[in-house]
Amino acid sequence: MARTWALETAPHGITINLVAPGPIETDMFHELVPQGSPKLDQLARSIPVGRIGRPDDVARAVMFFSSRDSDCGGASVGSITL
Numbered sequence: 001m002a003r004t005w006a007l008e009t010a011p012h013g014i015t016i017n018l019v020a021p022g023p024i025e026t027d028m029f030h031e032l033v034p035q036g037s038p039k040l041d042q043l044a045r046s047i048p049v050g051r052i053g054r055p056d057d058v059a060r061a062v063m064f065f066s067s068r069d070s071d072c073g074g075a076s077v078g079s080i081t082l
Helices: 002-012 027-032 038-045 055-065
Strands: none
16 A cells, blocks of 8 residues: 555655564563573564564654655665565
């Protein structure tokens, strides 16, 4: 949906951004994957940066996209994995 909106609103100078993080280390996450669990290490190794995301990672992305600094006029419609 974000991709469609981005293409439809771009001619009007409106940019669309979407933050869709992978696993984020929160209390709820650790209810499913406990600290020290072998699954935690296995999951971290499967992520390109080698670690589980942190809430601060998501917050920085949202802060950037909601700031005037993000008005860079994208050259493509795609995705970035945090």
